[in-house]
Amino acid sequence: MKKECVAMLLAGGQGTRLKSLTKQIAKPAVYFGGKYRIIDFPLSNCTNSGIDTVGVLTQYEPMILNSYIGIGSDWDLDRQYGGVSVLPPYVQSEEGGGWYTGTANAIYRNIKFLTQYDPEHVLILSGDHIYKMDYSEMLEYHKQSEADATISVIEVPWEEASRFGLMNTNESGVITDFDEKPEHPKSNLASMGVYIFRWDVLKRYLMDDADKENSSNDFGKDIIPAMLGDHKRMMAYTFDGYWKDVGTVTSLWEANMDLLEEDPALELNDHSWRIYSKNPNQPPQYISHKASIHNALISEGSRIHGTIEHSVIFDGVHVGEGSVIKDSVIMPEAKIGRNVTINRAIISADSVIEDGSVIGDTSPSSDITLVADEESVIAKSYLEQSVN
Amino acid sequence: MDRIAGIINLDHEQDVLDELTYFRCSAAVPFAGRYRMIDFIISNMSNSRIPSIAVFARRKYRSLMDHLEQGKAWDMDRKQGGLFILPPDWNDPTDISKGDLQHFHNNIDFITRTLADYIVISGTQNICNINFRDVLKEHKQSGADVTVVYKKVEELQPEHNRSHKLTMDEDGRVIDIHNDHRNTNVYMDMFIVEKDYLYEMVEDCIAHGCSHLFLDGIKAKLPGIHIHAFQYEGSYALINSVESYYRHSKRLLNEVDHEDLFKQDAPIFTKVKNEPPTKYSPDSHVTNALVANGCSIEGHVEDSILFRGVKVAKGAVIKNSIIMQRCQIDSNAVLENVIVDKSCHISSDRTLIGAPEKPYVVAKRASI
Numbered sequence: 001m002k003k004e005c006v007a008m009l010l011a012g013g014q015g016t017r018l019k020s021l022t023k024q025i026a027k028p029a030v031y032f033g034g035k036y037r038i039i040d041f042p043l044s045n046c047t048n049s050g051i052d053t054v055g056v057l058t059q060y061e062p063m064i065l066n067s068y069i070g071i072g073s074d075w076d077l078d079r080q081y082g083g084v085s086v087l088p089p090y091v092q093s094e095e096g097g098g099w100y101t102g103t104a105n106a107i108y109r110n111i112k113f114l115t116q117y118d119p120e121h122v123l124i125l126s127g128d129h130i131y132k133m134d135y136s137e138m139l140e141y142h143k144q145s146e147a148d149a150t151i152s153v154i155e156v157p158w159e160e161a162s163r164f165g166l167m168n169t170n171e172s173g174v175i176t177d178f179d180e181k182p183e184h185p186k187s188n189l190a191s192m193g194v195y196i197f198r199w200d201v202l203k204r205y206l207m208d209d210a211d212k213e214n215s216s217n218d219f220g221k222d223i224i225p226a227m228l229g230d231h232k233r234m235m236a237y238t239f240d241g242y243w244k245d246v247g248t249v250t251s252l253w254e255a256n257m258d259l260l261e262e263d264p265a266l267e268l269n270d271h272s273w274r275i276y277s278k279n280p281n282q283p284p285q286y287i288s289h290k291a292s293i294h295n296a297l298i299s300e301g302s303r304i305h306g307t308i309e310h311s312v313i314f315d316g317v318h319v320g321e322g323s324v325i326k327d328s329v330i331m332p333e334a335k336i337g338r339n340v341t342i343n344r345a346i347i348s349a350d351s352v353i354e355d356g357s358v359i360g361d362t363s364p365s366s367d368i369t370l371v372a373d374e375e376s377v378i379a380k381s382y383l384e385q386s387v388n
Numbered sequence: 389m390d391r392i393a394g395i396i397n398l399d400h401e402q403d404v405l406d407e408l409t410y411f412r413c414s415a416a417v418p419f420a421g422r423y424r425m426i427d428f429i430i431s432n433m434s435n436s437r438i439p440s441i442a443v444f445a446r447r448k449y450r451s452l453m454d455h456l457e458q459g460k461a462w463d464m465d466r467k468q469g470g471l472f473i474l475p476p477d478w479n480d481p482t483d484i485s486k487g488d489l490q491h492f493h494n495n496i497d498f499i500t501r502t503l504a505d506y507i508v509i510s511g512t513q514n515i516c517n518i519n520f521r522d523v524l525k526e527h528k529q530s531g532a533d534v535t536v537v538y539k540k541v542e543e544l545q546p547e548h549n550r551s552h553k554l555t556m557d558e559d560g561r562v563i564d565i566h567n568d569h570r571n572t573n574v575y576m577d578m579f580i581v582e583k584d585y586l587y588e589m590v591e592d593c594i595a596h597g598c599s600h601l602f603l604d605g606i607k608a609k610l611p612g613i614h615i616h617a618f619q620y621e622g623s624y625a626l627i628n629s630v631e632s633y634y635r636h637s638k639r640l641l642n643e644v645d646h647e648d649l650f651k652q653d654a655p656i657f658t659k660v661k662n663e664p665p666t667k668y669s670p671d672s673h674v675t676n677a678l679v680a681n682g683c684s685i686e687g688h689v690e691d692s693i694l695f696r697g698v699k700v701a702k703g704a705v706i707k708n709s710i711i712m713q714r715c716q717i718d719s720n721a722v723l724e725n726v727i728v729d730k731s732c733h734i735s736s737d738r739t740l741i742g743a744p745e746k747p748y749v750v751a752k753r754a755s756i
Contacts, residue, residue: 034665035681268664269684279660281461283650284421284693286643289676299665300422300681303643312665 001081003117005139005196007051008110009042010103011127012059017248020372021348025064028127030252031331031349033259033268033275034297034312037068038246040277041132042125043075043084048273049135051123053082055113057106059089059099068278075276087113102217108206119199124219126193130255131243132266132273138237139196148201148232149224151175152194154239164190165220167236175234178224189236192243195219201232242266253346253368256312256329260295280315280332290321306336320355328360348372390524393469393504393583394433394441396426397601399488400577401511403448406630407751408729412451414628415443415512418712418730420640420649421693422680423658424455425627426512427462430471431656434462436520438508440469442498444491449475461659472498487599492590499587507586509601510578514539515625515636517654520580523618526560527580532616534585534606536562537578539624547632548574552607554617562615565607576620579606623648634727634747637693637710641676663696671702680713687717695730708744726750 015027022030028039039056046054054077058065065086071077072084087110091097100106107114107124114122121142123135133152142150153167168177168187179186205223209215215222227234242265246252258264268275282301287293292307301316306323313319317330320338329346330336336347337355345360347353351371360369396415403409408417415426426443433441441464445452452473458464459471478494485493492499499507506527508520518537527535538554553571555564565575579602581589589605598604606615623645625636639645650656663682668674672685679685682697687704695713700706703720712730717723721734725742728734729752738756742748750756 262669269667269682274662275664276662279662281655281657281660283646283656284678284680285666286646287674287677287679288643291675293668293672293674295670295672296668297665298668298679308668310670314665 001117003053003082003119005051005121005123005135006082006114006117006119007042007046007054007123007125007135008107008114009039009046009054009056009125009127010106011039011056011065012062012100012106013126013128014060015128015247018252019249019370021249021252021346021370022061023372024061026058026060026062026127027247029061029065029068030246031314032130032246032252033256034314035280035299036275036277038130039065039068039127040075040275041130042127043069043072043077044273044275044277045131045133045135046123046125047076047276049133049139051135052077052079053117053119054084055087055110056084056127057087057100057110059106062086062088074278082117085113102215102222103219104206104209104215104223105217107202108210108217111203111206114199114203122197122199122202124193124195124197128247129193129243129245130266131192131239131241132270132275133194133239133241133243134273135194135196138194138239141237142196142235145173145235146233147196147235148198149227150196150235150237151224152192152239153189153236154192154243156188156190158185158188161185161188161190166190169236173236173238175228175236178220178228180220189238191220192239194239195224201227249346249368249370253329253344257310257327259297259312260310282315288321291319306338306340314349326362343369345369345371389437390506390528391502391504392436392438392506392508392520392524392580393498393502394429394438394520395498395507395509396429396441396443397488397491397509397511398443398445398449399491400600401513402628404629405627405633407749408630408633408727409448410751411448413445413448415445416449416451416455417627417633418695419515419627419633420637421678421695423656424452425515426452426456427656427658428515428517429510429512430456430459430462430464432516432518432654433508433510433520434464434657435654436508436518438520439464439466440472440502440504442472442474442495444488444495445473445475446491449473455659457659462657468503474498484597485594486597488601489590489593489599492601493594496587496590499583499590502583505583506580507583508578508580509586510576513626513628514576514578515623515627515649516576516620517622517649517651517656518578518620519654523578523580526618527616530560530614530616532561532614534579534581534613535616535618536606537576537618537620538573539576539620541572541574541624544569544572544574545626545632545635547626547628550628551575551577551626556617560617560619562617563611565610565615573617574626576624576626630727630747630749631745634710638691638708640678640693641691646678661696669702672700687719701736709747729754732756 011028013027015022077084286303291304298313299315305321306319314332316333322339331349334351343360464471552575554573666683669686680696686702687700701719709726718736722739
């Protein structure tokens with residue numbers, strides 16, 4: 001049976017800039033927003049956009065990710081035909097095999113998977129970004145403009161533009177040029193890492209690329225420049241919603257804090273575009289008579305006895321009496337003792353913070369403190385890991 | 389491992405929770421912030437590795453069927469066994485059964501076909517966290533025909549008026565089942581019995597024109613049969629009136645009671661709704677509350693329970709109240725000692741105040 005569009009989600013990233021948050025899990029499995037993991041966003045976007053066939057390419061630390069995705073039922077991706085498939089690197093009898101050597105190689109090695117569905121188009125996604133996007137609108141644009149490839153772009157502030165891969169376009173949205181992190185940007189349209197290709201075209205480029213000895217097998221570095229060089233019809237699709245790369249501890253913290261604004265750019269309480277995730281099925285939040293909560297997101301199973309200000313609290317978190325948590329993110333099942341002070345910090349899942357601990361720095365210019373080791377028990381002094 | 393099957397018999401549960409049971413049976417009444425009453429017994433059965441459950445429903449079961457679906461949330465969507473909701477669609481022209489025996493007669497296949505050796509039969513109004521494997525162990529050790537479950541309460545409450553009480557000898561063998569108001573051993577409307585014994589009991593009751601399996605098949609047979617009593621020691625609440633519903637709901641605001649019911653190693657499951665975390669605004673003031681996910685709180689909430697997706701606007705004050713799912717409480721509304729059923733809208737500046745001993749109940753989807 002033919003599928004018009006199949007999504008391939010690149011979820012093998014190590015996310016080294018997230019430091020010890022990704023010591024044991026792949027970046028797409030990192031927690032976000034009080035109950036989600038990053039990968040919930042692209043998976044929910046797929047299901048909400050009517051894309052029911054998704055290959056998830058795993059590589060680095062796949063255990064949590066594999067069990068989390070399961071058969072995809074949490075995102076309604078458990079389908080009779082299609083649905084979600086986890087695609088780890090594997091050994092092939094003749095070519096040998098081994099790790100995926102790059103993003104393009106990961107797709108190349110799964111040509112067989114895609115061929116089963118005989119798709120017209122392939123949607124390439126990454127598991128690194130937080131955004132709500134209707135891929136079906138992008139697909140419509142891609143089809144109408146008869147493009148070989150469509151790249152989703154977002155306008156970024158000019159002063160930050162040199163941190164991104166930038167698309168230079170003509171007035172009709174045709175991409176003329178692509179600059180990876182240029183020193184002097186000619187455009188402020190950053191690539192979001194969301195591509196739609198005509199499958200017959202992409203397949204040819206993947207096969208050509210695989211034959212090149214010195215290729216890095218990467219979409220941004222190899223495939224897209226090669227297609228531009230051949231004057232393929234490549235369109236930029238402008239997205240104007242919330243989009244955030246949560247690749248660093250600071251940006252992950254910022255993205256969580258963004259949710260606390262009065263009218264957040266990313267609305268999670270949106271019945272028309274739900275973000276699905278694995279639900280822990282825990283009892284309601286227990287807010288004791290000693291608790292004080294202002295400007296917070298709090299999830300089920302948590303027990304709050306202390307003060308929470310401008311913070312995001314995941315499921316199953318306990319906060320003891322007299323503790324004050326401010327401008328922080330507390331990930332699932334972390335147990336915060338009594339009289340603990342936490343400022344501008346991310347406390348990772350399953351952490352245990354001893355009574356009286358002081359963590360983080362109140363100064364707005366200070367770095368975000370990361371406590372990220374599930375065995376860590378923090379004594380009076382604190383374990384600190386400052387980041388850029 | 390011994391196999392156990394479960395029967396949840398709703399036939400004796402009167403819909404006496406006023407507005408809360410106008411359109412649903414009491415098993416489907418929302419409870420404790422995100423659950424329905426029936427979630428507790430199904431979770432108990434699921435946690436006791438009971439893979440096959442029949443629900444005997446007679447009326448107002450639409451909401452129940454909607455909630456239970458295929459039983460996936462309780463891990464009851466099994467290839468072998470699973471969850472069966474069995475409303476009365478009875479077409480046997482030779483049927484002479486009466487009362488709750490009608491359910492047993494017309495669904496006798498559930499009993500004869502199950503691979504289980506034992507069957508637990510329970511209602512849904514005795515909220516608890518029980519492991520039926522412990523009950524089975526005692527049942528087998530005692531060699532009894534039937535083992536009934538009871539709770540020794542500190543003192544009887546109004547909701548226990550109609551409950552049966554048990555008198556046992558020193559070995560835990562039941563010598564009398566009665567309604568003596570000086571006895572605090574409250575029968576919890578749960579018993580375990582061997583499958584073949586149950587089958588015989590059902591046949592015998594029907595042959596003799598009986599209409600109540602427990603009263604006619606068990607209680608009336610004393611002292612001829614061996615009934616053992618299993619003492620349940622955990623968290624317990626009997627809910628069969630608005631007053632008991634309100635009092636036991638509010639007990640969950642006490643952390644000790646809360647922890648007793650919601651145990652880490654025996655969780656209570658319910659249908660998931662994929663609601664986001666609850667948002668507390670900078671102006672919110674929330675103390676001593678149970679709050680489910682998906683709420684948005686800008687007002688004042690004290691000694692109260694908020695179900696999923698409740699919106700509390702700025703200046704609204706909620707005290708000693710239970711607000712069910714998807715209610716919207718507008719600015720400066722005041723609610724005290726109130727139970728608001730789901731999807732209600734309380735508009736700005738309204739004041740609704742019930743009595744602490746008799747909360748004011750607002751029916752589902754009301755707009756005030």
